[in-house]
Amino acid sequence: MKLTTVGIDLAKNVFQVHGVDERGQPVLRKQLKRDQVASFFAVLEPCLIGMEACGSAHHWARKLQGFGHTIKLMAPQFVKPYVKTNKNDVADAEAICEAVARPNMRFVPIKTTEQQGVLAMHRARQGFVKARTAQANSIRGLLGEFGIVIAQGISHITERLPGILEDGENGLPGAFRQLIQRLGDHLKELDRQVVQLEREIQQWHRGNEDSCRLAQIPGVGPITASALVASVGDAKSFASGRQIAAWLGLVPRQHSSGGKSTLLGISKRGDCYLRTLMVHGARAVVRYAESKTDLSADWLKGLLGRRNTNVAVVAQANKNARIAWALLAHNCRFRPDYTPDVTGV
Incomplete structure:
Protein backbone atom coordinates (compact mmCIF):
# COMPACT_ATOMS: atom_id res chain seq x y z
CA MET A 1 0.00 0.00 0.00
CA LYS A 2 1.14 3.55 -0.75
CA LEU A 3 2.17 5.61 2.24
CA THR A 4 0.17 8.87 2.28
CA THR A 5 0.45 10.34 5.79
CA VAL A 6 3.27 10.18 8.32
CA GLY A 7 3.53 11.39 11.90
CA ILE A 8 6.94 12.01 13.46
CA ASP A 9 7.51 12.29 17.20
CA LEU A 10 10.60 14.49 17.35
CA ALA A 11 13.30 13.95 19.95
CA LYS A 12 16.98 14.62 20.57
CA ASN A 13 18.28 11.23 19.50
CA VAL A 14 15.50 8.68 18.79
CA PHE A 15 12.59 9.61 16.48
CA GLN A 16 9.39 7.58 16.29
CA VAL A 17 7.62 7.37 12.91
CA HIS A 18 4.04 6.27 12.25
CA GLY A 19 2.59 6.07 8.72
CA VAL A 20 -0.79 5.18 7.20
CA ASP A 21 -2.06 4.50 3.68
CA GLU A 22 -4.95 6.18 1.81
CA ARG A 23 -7.49 4.10 3.80
CA GLY A 24 -5.98 5.16 7.13
CA GLN A 25 -4.53 1.72 7.85
CA PRO A 26 -1.14 1.65 9.65
CA VAL A 27 1.62 0.49 7.32
CA LEU A 28 4.71 1.93 9.02
CA ARG A 29 5.92 1.91 12.62
CA LYS A 30 9.60 2.61 12.85
CA GLN A 31 12.20 4.04 15.19
CA LEU A 32 14.95 6.15 13.65
CA LYS A 33 18.20 7.47 15.03
CA ARG A 34 18.87 11.14 14.42
CA ASP A 35 21.42 10.49 11.66
CA GLN A 36 18.98 8.11 9.89
CA VAL A 37 16.07 10.53 9.51
CA ALA A 38 17.29 12.48 6.47
CA SER A 39 18.36 9.37 4.51
CA PHE A 40 15.08 7.57 5.30
CA PHE A 41 12.82 10.37 4.04
CA ALA A 42 15.07 11.21 1.09
CA VAL A 43 14.08 7.93 -0.63
CA LEU A 44 10.46 7.94 0.54
CA GLU A 45 7.78 8.94 -1.96
CA PRO A 46 6.42 12.46 -1.31
CA CYS A 47 3.66 12.40 1.31
CA LEU A 48 2.05 14.47 4.05
CA ILE A 49 4.19 14.65 7.19
CA GLY A 50 2.99 16.00 10.51
CA MET A 51 5.12 17.14 13.43
CA GLU A 52 4.58 18.98 16.70
CA ALA A 53 5.87 22.55 16.75
CA CYS A 54 8.62 21.97 19.30
CA GLY A 55 12.40 22.17 19.51
CA SER A 56 14.10 21.62 16.10
CA ALA A 57 10.70 21.24 14.37
CA HIS A 58 11.30 24.11 11.93
CA HIS A 59 14.74 22.71 11.05
CA TRP A 60 13.34 19.28 10.22
CA ALA A 61 10.39 20.82 8.38
CA ARG A 62 12.74 22.72 6.06
CA LYS A 63 14.94 19.65 5.67
CA LEU A 64 12.10 17.29 4.70
CA GLN A 65 10.47 19.91 2.47
CA GLY A 66 13.63 19.78 0.40
CA PHE A 67 12.86 16.11 -0.34
CA GLY A 68 9.46 17.03 -1.81
CA HIS A 69 7.28 16.21 1.19
CA THR A 70 4.40 18.37 2.45
CA ILE A 71 5.13 19.35 6.05
CA LYS A 72 2.54 20.49 8.60
CA LEU A 73 3.44 21.69 12.09
CA MET A 74 0.88 21.63 14.90
CA ALA A 75 0.79 23.03 18.42
CA PRO A 76 1.28 20.18 20.95
CA GLN A 77 -1.95 21.04 22.80
CA PHE A 78 -3.94 20.34 19.65
CA VAL A 79 -2.32 16.91 19.25
CA LYS A 80 -2.79 15.75 22.84
CA PRO A 81 -6.52 14.87 22.51
CA TYR A 82 -5.61 12.27 19.88
CA VAL A 83 -3.30 10.33 22.23
CA LYS A 84 -5.02 7.09 23.24
CA THR A 85 -4.55 5.62 26.75
CA ASN A 86 -0.97 5.92 28.02
CA LYS A 87 1.58 8.37 26.67
CA ASN A 88 4.68 7.02 24.94
CA ASP A 89 6.62 7.71 21.74
CA VAL A 90 4.61 5.19 19.68
CA ALA A 91 1.28 6.63 20.85
CA ASP A 92 2.50 10.19 20.26
CA ALA A 93 3.57 9.45 16.69
CA GLU A 94 0.21 7.79 15.99
CA ALA A 95 -1.64 10.77 17.45
CA ILE A 96 0.38 13.21 15.30
CA CYS A 97 -0.38 11.14 12.21
CA GLU A 98 -4.10 11.21 12.99
CA ALA A 99 -4.20 14.91 13.94
CA VAL A 100 -2.43 16.16 10.81
CA ALA A 101 -5.14 14.64 8.61
CA ARG A 102 -8.01 16.47 10.37
CA PRO A 103 -9.60 19.05 8.02
CA ASN A 104 -10.16 21.57 10.82
CA MET A 105 -6.68 21.33 12.36
CA ARG A 106 -4.74 24.56 12.91
CA PHE A 107 -1.19 24.57 11.65
CA VAL A 108 1.92 26.57 12.52
CA PRO A 109 3.72 28.30 9.60
CA ILE A 110 7.25 27.02 9.02
CA LYS A 111 9.84 29.66 9.86
CA THR A 112 12.83 30.49 7.67
CA GLY A 207 16.76 46.44 6.29
CA ASN A 208 13.31 44.79 6.37
CA GLU A 209 10.48 46.56 4.55
CA ASP A 210 7.66 44.81 6.45
CA SER A 211 9.20 45.68 9.80
CA CYS A 212 9.60 49.33 8.80
CA ARG A 213 5.94 49.52 7.78
CA LEU A 214 4.79 48.08 11.10
CA ALA A 215 6.91 50.58 13.01
CA GLN A 216 4.69 53.38 11.65
CA ILE A 217 1.84 52.15 13.87
CA PRO A 218 1.60 54.18 17.10
CA GLY A 219 2.80 51.99 19.95
CA VAL A 220 4.87 49.70 17.70
CA GLY A 221 8.61 50.35 17.63
CA PRO A 222 11.54 48.53 15.99
CA ILE A 223 11.72 45.84 18.71
CA THR A 224 7.99 45.01 18.51
CA ALA A 225 7.87 45.30 14.71
CA SER A 226 10.82 42.97 14.13
CA ALA A 227 9.46 40.42 16.61
CA LEU A 228 6.04 40.47 14.92
CA VAL A 229 7.44 40.05 11.41
CA ALA A 230 9.73 37.20 12.46
CA SER A 231 7.00 35.41 14.44
CA VAL A 232 4.06 35.86 12.06
CA GLY A 233 5.87 35.13 8.80
CA ASP A 234 3.16 34.92 6.15
CA ALA A 235 0.28 37.01 7.51
CA LYS A 236 -2.10 35.37 5.02
CA SER A 237 -1.94 32.21 7.11
CA PHE A 238 -4.35 34.10 9.40
CA ALA A 239 -7.82 34.59 7.93
CA SER A 240 -8.32 37.99 9.59
CA GLY A 241 -6.96 40.46 12.10
CA ARG A 242 -9.24 38.90 14.70
CA GLN A 243 -7.35 35.64 14.41
CA ILE A 244 -3.95 37.24 14.99
CA ALA A 245 -5.31 39.14 18.01
CA ALA A 246 -6.63 35.84 19.42
CA TRP A 247 -3.29 34.18 18.58
CA LEU A 248 -1.55 36.82 20.70
CA GLY A 249 -3.96 36.26 23.61
CA LEU A 250 -5.46 39.77 23.40
CA VAL A 251 -9.11 38.66 23.40
CA PRO A 252 -11.42 37.48 26.22
CA ARG A 253 -11.72 33.81 27.09
CA GLN A 254 -15.10 32.32 26.31
CA HIS A 255 -17.16 29.91 28.39
CA SER A 256 -20.46 29.75 26.52
CA SER A 257 -23.17 27.12 26.58
CA GLY A 258 -26.83 26.74 25.73
CA GLY A 259 -26.81 29.68 23.34
CA LYS A 260 -25.66 32.07 26.08
CA SER A 261 -22.35 33.84 25.43
CA THR A 262 -20.14 34.26 28.48
CA LEU A 263 -16.92 36.24 28.10
CA LEU A 264 -14.27 36.07 30.83
CA GLY A 265 -10.92 37.79 31.31
CA ILE A 266 -8.23 38.21 28.66
CA SER A 267 -7.04 34.76 27.56
CA LYS A 268 -3.27 35.51 27.62
CA ARG A 269 -2.72 32.62 25.24
CA GLY A 270 0.12 32.46 22.76
CA ASP A 271 3.53 34.11 22.88
CA CYS A 272 3.97 35.94 26.21
CA TYR A 273 6.93 37.95 24.86
CA LEU A 274 5.01 39.31 21.86
CA ARG A 275 1.94 40.08 23.94
CA THR A 276 4.05 41.95 26.49
CA LEU A 277 5.60 44.11 23.77
CA MET A 278 2.20 44.89 22.27
CA VAL A 279 0.65 45.80 25.64
CA HIS A 280 3.56 48.02 26.74
CA GLY A 281 3.47 49.81 23.38
CA ALA A 282 -0.27 50.33 23.74
CA ARG A 283 0.28 51.69 27.26
CA ALA A 284 2.49 54.43 25.80
CA VAL A 285 -0.25 55.33 23.31
CA VAL A 286 -2.85 55.54 26.09
CA ARG A 287 -0.57 57.71 28.20
CA TYR A 288 -0.38 60.44 25.54
CA ALA A 289 -3.90 60.06 24.16
CA GLU A 290 -5.15 63.28 25.76
CA SER A 291 -2.69 65.41 23.77
CA LYS A 292 -3.63 63.85 20.39
CA THR A 293 -6.31 65.15 18.02
CA ASP A 294 -6.54 62.46 15.29
CA LEU A 295 -9.51 60.12 14.77
CA SER A 296 -7.89 57.15 16.52
CA ALA A 297 -7.27 59.33 19.58
CA ASP A 298 -10.96 60.23 19.68
CA TRP A 299 -11.83 56.53 19.79
CA LEU A 300 -9.32 55.94 22.58
CA LYS A 301 -10.50 58.96 24.59
CA GLY A 302 -14.07 57.72 24.38
CA LEU A 303 -13.00 54.30 25.57
CA LEU A 304 -11.04 55.78 28.47
CA GLY A 305 -14.14 57.69 29.50
CA ARG A 306 -16.13 54.46 29.74
CA ARG A 307 -13.68 51.83 30.92
CA ASN A 308 -10.67 51.26 33.15
CA THR A 309 -7.25 52.31 31.85
CA ASN A 310 -5.94 48.73 31.73
CA VAL A 311 -8.97 47.69 29.66
CA ALA A 312 -8.24 50.52 27.23
CA VAL A 313 -4.57 49.44 27.03
CA VAL A 314 -5.47 45.86 26.03
CA ALA A 315 -8.09 47.16 23.57
CA GLN A 316 -5.43 49.39 21.95
CA ALA A 317 -3.01 46.45 21.78
CA ASN A 318 -5.77 44.37 20.14
CA LYS A 319 -6.36 47.16 17.62
CA ASN A 320 -2.63 47.45 16.86
CA ALA A 321 -2.45 43.70 16.24
CA ARG A 322 -5.30 43.91 13.74
CA ILE A 323 -3.68 46.87 11.99
CA ALA A 324 -0.38 44.98 11.81
CA TRP A 325 -2.15 42.03 10.16
CA ALA A 326 -3.79 44.33 7.60
CA LEU A 327 -0.46 45.97 6.69
CA LEU A 328 1.29 42.62 6.29
CA ALA A 329 -1.52 40.75 4.53
CA HIS A 330 -2.36 43.55 2.07
CA ASN A 331 1.18 44.91 1.67
CA CYS A 332 0.14 48.49 2.43
CA ARG A 333 1.36 51.35 4.61
CA PHE A 334 -0.17 52.75 7.77
CA ARG A 335 -2.47 55.74 7.26
CA PRO A 336 -3.40 57.68 10.42
CA ASP A 337 -6.36 59.31 8.64
CA TYR A 338 -7.77 56.04 7.28
CA THR A 339 -11.51 55.48 7.69
CA PRO A 340 -13.16 52.21 6.61
CA ASP A 341 -15.62 52.32 3.72
CA VAL A 342 -18.98 51.26 5.16
CA THR A 343 -21.04 52.21 2.11
CA GLY A 344 -23.90 49.78 1.62
CA VAL A 345 -23.39 48.08 4.97
Missing part, protein backbone atom coordinates in the same frame (compact mmCIF):
# COMPACT_ATOMS: atom_id res chain seq x y z
CA THR A 113 16.38 30.52 9.00
CA GLU A 114 16.32 34.35 8.93
CA GLN A 115 13.17 34.46 11.05
CA GLN A 116 14.64 32.04 13.55
CA GLY A 117 17.85 34.08 13.69
CA VAL A 118 15.99 37.29 14.52
CA LEU A 119 13.85 35.56 17.14
CA ALA A 120 17.02 34.10 18.67
CA MET A 121 18.33 37.66 19.13
CA HIS A 122 15.04 38.63 20.77
CA ARG A 123 15.19 35.65 23.13
CA ALA A 124 18.81 36.39 24.02
CA ARG A 125 17.95 40.05 24.68
CA GLN A 126 15.01 38.99 26.85
CA GLY A 127 17.31 36.71 28.85
CA PHE A 128 19.87 39.47 29.40
CA VAL A 129 17.12 41.90 30.48
CA LYS A 130 15.85 39.40 33.07
CA ALA A 131 19.38 38.74 34.29
CA ARG A 132 20.06 42.49 34.51
CA THR A 133 16.93 43.04 36.59
CA ALA A 134 17.81 40.13 38.88
CA GLN A 135 21.36 41.46 39.33
CA ALA A 136 20.10 44.95 40.13
CA ASN A 137 17.66 43.57 42.72
CA SER A 138 20.44 41.49 44.25
CA ILE A 139 22.70 44.54 44.66
CA ARG A 140 19.85 46.59 46.13
CA GLY A 141 18.96 43.79 48.56
CA LEU A 142 22.55 43.22 49.74
CA LEU A 143 23.11 46.92 50.35
CA GLY A 144 19.79 47.12 52.18
CA GLU A 145 21.18 44.67 54.77
CA PHE A 146 23.73 47.34 55.67
CA GLY A 147 21.18 50.14 55.88
CA ILE A 148 21.88 51.59 52.43
CA VAL A 149 18.63 52.01 50.53
CA ILE A 150 18.59 52.65 46.77
CA ALA A 151 15.44 53.65 44.93
CA GLN A 152 13.97 51.27 42.38
CA GLY A 153 15.35 51.50 38.87
CA ILE A 154 18.66 50.36 37.40
CA SER A 155 19.69 53.97 36.70
CA HIS A 156 19.64 54.74 40.44
CA ILE A 157 22.05 51.86 41.10
CA THR A 158 24.54 52.93 38.42
CA GLU A 159 24.43 56.51 39.69
CA ARG A 160 24.85 55.77 43.40
CA LEU A 161 27.10 52.70 43.39
CA PRO A 162 30.44 54.52 42.77
CA GLY A 163 29.76 56.92 45.64
CA ILE A 164 28.77 54.10 47.99
CA LEU A 165 31.98 52.20 47.24
CA GLU A 166 34.14 55.29 47.75
CA ASP A 167 32.46 56.30 51.02
CA GLY A 168 34.72 55.11 53.79
CA GLU A 169 32.32 56.01 56.57
CA ASN A 170 29.33 53.83 55.64
CA GLY A 171 30.67 50.84 57.58
CA LEU A 172 30.92 48.38 54.67
CA PRO A 173 33.56 45.62 55.15
CA GLY A 174 36.39 45.47 52.64
CA ALA A 175 35.40 42.04 51.31
CA PHE A 176 31.81 43.22 50.87
CA ARG A 177 32.98 46.29 48.92
CA GLN A 178 34.88 44.02 46.55
CA LEU A 179 31.79 41.85 46.13
CA ILE A 180 29.55 44.82 45.32
CA GLN A 181 32.19 46.10 42.90
CA ARG A 182 32.18 42.73 41.13
CA LEU A 183 28.37 42.65 40.99
CA GLY A 184 28.32 46.22 39.67
CA ASP A 185 30.76 45.30 36.88
CA HIS A 186 28.54 42.33 36.01
CA LEU A 187 25.52 44.64 35.88
CA LYS A 188 27.36 46.96 33.47
CA GLU A 189 28.27 44.00 31.25
CA LEU A 190 24.67 42.78 31.15
CA ASP A 191 23.53 46.29 30.25
CA ARG A 192 26.15 46.44 27.48
CA GLN A 193 24.90 43.14 26.04
CA VAL A 194 21.30 44.40 26.03
CA VAL A 195 22.29 47.60 24.22
CA GLN A 196 24.37 45.67 21.67
CA LEU A 197 21.56 43.23 20.89
CA GLU A 198 19.08 46.10 20.53
CA ARG A 199 21.41 47.70 17.97
CA GLU A 200 21.60 44.46 16.00
CA ILE A 201 17.81 44.07 16.07
CA GLN A 202 17.35 47.67 14.90
CA GLN A 203 19.87 47.10 12.11
CA TRP A 204 17.82 44.12 10.89
CA HIS A 205 14.65 46.18 11.27
CA ARG A 206 15.97 48.98 9.03
